[in-house]
Amino acid sequence: MFTVILIGVIVSFQSALDVSADNTETFKAFMDDQQPGWRALTKGDFTHVNSAKDTWSWKEGVLHCTGKPVSVLRTTKQYENFEMVVEWSHQKSAGNSGVFVWVTPESIKNLTDKGKPGLPDGIEVQILDHGYTERVKANGGKTDWFGTNGDVFPVRVKMTPFPPVSPNGQRSFPRKHLAKGHGEWNHYYIRAINGEVRLWVNGEEVSGGTDCDPSQGFLCLESEGSPIIFRKLRIRELP
DSSP states (O other), X not given: OEEEEETTEEEEEEEEEEEOTTSOEEEEEEEOTTSTTOEEOOGGGEEESSOOTTSXXXXXXXXXXXXXXXXXXXXXXXXXXXXXXXXXXXXXXXXXXXXXEEEOHHHHHHHHHHTSSOOOSEEEEEEEOTHHHHHHHHTTOOOTTOOSSOOEEEESSEEEEOSSBOTTSOOBOOSSOXXXXXXXXXXXXXXXXXXXXXXXETTEEEEEEEEEESOOBEEEXXXXXXXXXXEEXXXXXXX
């Protein structure tokens, strides 16, 4: 085994457990969030915005979200350059959620003052269960405008998405489909530096965008209609 040090993370390349049909070992990256500077995001790092009192609850270090109402939980401080690990698991098919990066203080204030359902302005790293595609199809809707493996896109802010992009040019579609279905745990590694956001899903980089404006703000976890749980929320701030 050998290691390569990248900005803010050590990536260890080691054999996966499975072997392909031609007897060739597969390899994947492992994000080591135990290196110096990393710390856990706990209950004290988050605060209420526009959720109900029972929307979010911490149980033995795991964050549970009911999904109702559509709302967010934000960090108590703003971040600029950072890397973040989030492990998540949808509890029902077609679940919808996300991590918002560089959320504007103005949109947070607006949501807090109104106290009504809604989502903020920022870069969304989407967390969407595969069953969502079938639900949209069943309702006669189009499914070419979104993906369920880690889309990254701007919500009322600016971002130039990495290819491949959605038909409207707004979303960065993942280059690989690596997300697991509801009831299973997924690992997101998000790196946000100097106006650029990159997402790794279960060990491989898949999507992102650059020229983000703003490139500083709150981080938010999203409640959007379905129960989801989060664990191993960790962050490391970068220069």
